[in-house]
Amino acid sequence: MRHIAIIGSGPAGYYTAEAAQKLWGNEVRVDIVDRLPVPYGLIRTGVAPDHQQIKGVSRRYEATALSDNVRFVGNVTVGRDVTVAELRDEYDAVVLATGAPSDKPLGLPGDDLPGVVGSAAFVGWYNGHPDHADLAPPLRGLGAVVVGAGNVALDVARVLAKTKGEFGGSDIAGHALDRLSVGGFGTITILARRGPHQIAMTPKELGELDHLARAIPVVDPADLPPIEADAALDPGQRKSVGHLRRFATRIGGKPIRLVFDFYASPLRIEGDGRAERVVVERTRLDAHGAVVPTGATYAVPADLVVGCIGYRTPPIDGVPYDAKLGRFANDEGRIAPGLYAVGWARRGPTGTIGTNRPDGFMIIDHVVADLRTDGGKRGRAGLDELLAGRGVEVVTFRDWRRIDQAEVAAARPGSPREKFVSVKALLGARA
Template sequence: PRPRCAALRRWPLVWLHALPVVVPAGLRRWLSSPAPAPRVCVVGSGPAGFYTAQHILKHHGGALVDIYEKLPVPFGLVRFGVAPDHPEVKNVINTFTQTAHSERCAYYGNVTVGRDVTVPELQRAYHAVVLSYGAEDNRVLGIPGENLPGVYSARAFVGWYNGLPENRDLKPDLSCDTALILGHGNVALDIARILLSPLQLLRKTDITDSSLAALACSKVKRVWLVGRRGPLQVAFTIKELREMINLPGARAVLDPADFTGLESAVKDAPRPRKRLTELMMKTALEKPVEMQAGAAAPREWGLKFQRSPLEVLPSADGSRARGVRLALTRLEGSGDSAKAVPTGDEEELECGLVLSSIGYRSLPLDPAVPFDSQRGVIPNSSGRVEGVPGLYCSGWVKRGPTGVIITTMNDSFDTAQSVLEDLQGGVLDASPFREGFGLVESILRSRGVRPVSFSDWQKIDAAEVARGKAAGKPREKIVDPAEMLQIIGH
């Protein structure tokens, strides 16, 4: 808790001369010390939010940072985006928890900025406001049939098996034998892996109970991952590809013809791209291990290149998806800048489950904040929001939904550095007193909103871990916000 006497620092110095002489010299010196500590507010408690807060706290000995989050629970995509079978990636939560425990940091969950409190209200309460609320939507395909039953966005599907409250009632239909994932990124591979993983592997993870039950009844045996461009343009990384290749009970189906002539093209490619392409080529050329006599046909997955979706095809009665019509493409240009151009040829792929993994998308938060809806980002320069002094952004809402956690860390440090420079250079005037949460709390109270503290979150955390232990898992996530609030007595 912050010392209440910090409020005394806002006394104008002129009052000191009117104080009775009995005021001890030490107190008089303390009262006439420099301006109050700058108050910074961060909106969003995912990696971007926490890394921004961490950097400011580390490099400014007096700054006070408050983090606001719309859900009762923190950590954003570390909790809701990282695959359940990748627990090591979630270790950053330990660092974020240390930040939240700083006496100069406070967490306020269950507060939706833009609805419960506006950005202009936050600007009145804080010297600097940093928007780090990520990408809450997904890009749409913009093709006929994409709203048919059986078609899901990767974001919703990942949210479903990871316990994101808004996706808890998704109930995807897994009764078909073939799934088609549009996209060649790590999220696409995550989904393919979850669909094809042996249940005994998933049971030891923090995947939600309801999605585990649905996967136990799944009939999906084959997953195609389809991309518009070629093997040299895939966006997934070698670690994820290797995991997929080594997945027990699943066979990789890659067409050697897709890799013809790539040996010379890959010679001058950067090392990560070269190693990744070589692994795909090696896998394509390997003869499948013969199944033991009597063994069930294995599950299988494959990569399809240079195909662009034109339409999701409806079943005969129009009630659901039965396949996807694809345009075959050729590449113009080379490397990462190569463009896929339709050749005029088409093909149909039969599948009963279609997952669109073509990217996440940020949404505007508040009419007071500039937003580039074309690019899905807040216009900014090094995190400084264009035309709005004292307003900043970091993470995906700043640069677009790309990169991994380390990318977001560096990006957030960059924004935090801009805040620190502006404080130091006098661009941000920290001398007027700002009430921070004191003002926000009264606004929230008037609107019937009760924030969740970090110690409240730790009660929810303890309940999840206890439930998980009973089931032999690291945790059993609570997916209903009302139940979370019940646990903490809200």
């Protein structure tokens, strides 16, 4: 019998468990350990609350979780309740699937001012993540600035722009919905250091901006390359730029302007005791596509600044770490004998949710190649003994289903659930 411990219950963790099942069937036991009492990681607290179709992928993970040889071990923090070294002693393979839940800092003067937050924190706040439920970002003023040119920046801007009614059918946290519905900014500016051809925004997410009730997307026609240059783009990118071209023809008429500010690099954040403005330098691209500063600066009013420039995997004691790349140091997923990384913990925050499936199967292929015996370590019996001796209150998948039922029962009309946003409340909902 092989015993595998997977640290992290998001997409990468469950795809890795699925791969182990498909390979070994009943000859493997997989324990999926998570520090939160709830599974699914990014699906629950990272995907935008108004993108319920994407969240539906959790049904696939539930099928894996309900099988006899996969177990969810929630409310267990690796590094505090049990160490990686101890897990390696008890399991034939340990796979780190912790994702990249920490923000990459903006690294600008003034980024420590109140009103400046990272996207992991802001998205976690409106998604009900226990780590960020008390964030209390400013949601009223002259303007908000979102730094970044990817889909996360679009999610943040869209959530700031929506009315309360537009969140019908979403699972946005109640505390966020209440505050967003009484707040508002006249202008939401998305700062992008490069131009329209370099964005990492997908057509679907850009197209959603067409349907906002109180906000209109704004693009300066002067920022757009000649239309014939679009022919060199791949079809998806060409469609994205097509949305931007359409936005550039729009005329006002709605109370909120969602401004795409291209060729704009933030220099510093200023304010008297809190964020009030972002000083921006105009940029251009050289012949090789590199960003070149022009020296021309201007200020953008910003009571709220959200940095959407990437994420990092937090280090774990005893695990080699690549501080430059913000992920575990690894060679195609191998960290050390019997120790692996998968998903964002392996490659950094790149790719879609589905990218994690081939990643998980690759890691299990490595385990097969490296594990030259049929296993033989204690696995879950050893983990249970360690956790029981330390008085750790473990949450099972059966417990999670009770929490799930309680959240569904507490939902406001039209919403799929009302999330409990503290560990204490989540634990209490198991009864």
